[in-house]
Amino acid sequence: MTGLANQYQAINLSQGFPEFDAPDFLKKRLAEYSEQGFNQYSPSSGISALQNQIAALIARRYKQTVEPESTVTVTSGATEALFVAIQAITQPGDEVIVFDPAYDSYAPAIELAGGKAVHIALRAPDFRIDWQEVTRVLSAKTRAIIINTPHNPSAKVISEQDINELKGVLIEHDLLLISDEVYEHITFDNHRHFSALIDDEIFSRSFVISSFGKTFHCTGWKMGYCVAPPNLSSEFRKVHQYVTFSSFTPAQLALADMLNVHPEHVDELAQFYQQKRDTLVKALGDSRFKILPSEGTYFLLLDYSAISSMDDVAFCEYLVKEVGVAAIPLSVFYDSPPRDKIIRLCFAKHTQTLLNAAHKLCAL
Incomplete structure (x- = not known):
């Protein structure tokens, strides 16, 4: 189009x-770091200054504490993070539940891993999840569920009831969660964003994926990150190192400064x-x-x-x-x-x- x-x-x-x-401050910091020679590989999981600022952002926005070194992995965009999370957990024959309408990278990544995307259609105008239907499609092969909130393209936000229903399904059936939260900071009319990070039991089995491109108007930088508990982050990083290995070094340093100096x-x-x-x-x-x-x-x-x-x-x-x-x-x-x-x-x-x-x- x-x-x-x-x-x-x-x-x-x-x-x-x-x-x-993108904000002027962010662009200036990017240029300064590049000019100063910060143009080589970063650590594969991300520069510690940025990992620390992400952890601080999570603490401020969600009242949750994560250990940055072992749980935060910086990626070359949220799409890379989605791909890596799917590859890390999906074995041939596994099924992953996807709610349609859905971002178009989910199903191809599942299929590339040898899995099967099980589609559940959400219907206009409310696009609400039917949790009874979710239960009906579960099988012994179901490995994970992918959610997206705030949701592209429906512009809906998952409710507290949805989070409670999701939690019950994940625990009862021992499933993993990939939570696509790239629009996490863009909610309207006092709608609350219910992140997978806010509940310890949900987070213990989750990959939570975010996008700096959406937050800072710099989609062309392709900068995102995944937050997951240490055991899942370890598996995530085993794939990440062979996809991009590391992400744009000057941008990581600039983003760390932006989060620190301009939290507003x-x-x-x-x-x-x-x-x-x-x-x-x-x-x-x-x-x-x-x-x-x-x-x-x-x-x-x-x-x-x-x-x-x-x-x-x-x-x-x-x-x-x-x-x-x-x-x-x-x-x-x-x-x-x-x-x-x-x-x-x-x-x-x-x-x-x-x-x-x-x-x-x-x-x-």
């Missing part, structure tokens, strides 16, 4: 990356994006789209069933070519797509970009 947006000079609200730049950036992120969400929602108020609630992430779902009978892929092609706005069809996030007429917009954009896109969409 980004390629089509460029081809047709359309406003790009499709691919999930910010239109604005993380704390202000939710309000920053809530204002953008509200701007787009208000601007679309007179449109014929039905706006689905966005509880977190920087995505908004629109139901276009009052506008067109086209399927969502065709409708997105029509939008970019004829209307001048690029969006993402929801069906591509499903193994067995529903017939919903829903598209996803990314509102990590400048205010004027959002207003210009909404003006075009309101004309439909």
Whole structure:
């Protein structure tokens, strides 16, 4: 869709990356460390200054203590962390539960490890997990569950009840958890992010994966991390060392400084994006789209069933070519797509970009 947006000079609200730049402080620190010669390999698990700042962030945000050296592994993006976690625990024949709509890297990584992704479809408009269905699909081959909260693309946030249900399933069936929390700091309307880190019993069997790219508007740096108990981190690192070995050294040092000197950036992120969400929602108020609630992430779902009978892929092609706005069809996030007429917009954009896109969409 980004390629089509460029081809047709359309406003790009499709691919999930910010239109604005990373903080100046962070960019300056990156340049300074590179200029000072910090351009060689870092320790495979990460530079200790960054590991320590991640542990401090976890303590501040989640009131949990983790030992940075043995539990925090810095990775070349959250996608690498997801891949490594899946490879570390999945043996041929294992089954891993995936909730659709899902980030598109989960199933291929499971299949590459010789496992099978067992898809459970979440349905619009609430996209809530049916825990009875989860129990029904469990088998002797089930190895792990992957959750994503705040959830891309539905923009939903897992509830406290969901966490309690998840905990019961994990313990009763002795399963592992991969918790994709890359949008952890972006929740709206006082919705709380229930991290796998907040419960000791859940964390004891979890890989918790985060993204600096999402938090600091620098997706092109490909910097993320995985937090897991020492026994799981040990297995994780056995794979990580043969995937990227280590991650971008100057960026690690710059990120450590950013977390230390400007902790307010993380704390202000939710309000920053809530204002953008509200701007787009208000601007679309007179449109014929039905706006689905966005509880977190920087995505908004629109139901276009009052506008067109086209399927969502065709409708997105029509939008970019004829209307001048690029969006993402929801069906591509499903193994067995529903017939919903829903598209996803990314509102990590400048205010004027959002207003210009909404003006075009309101004309439909």
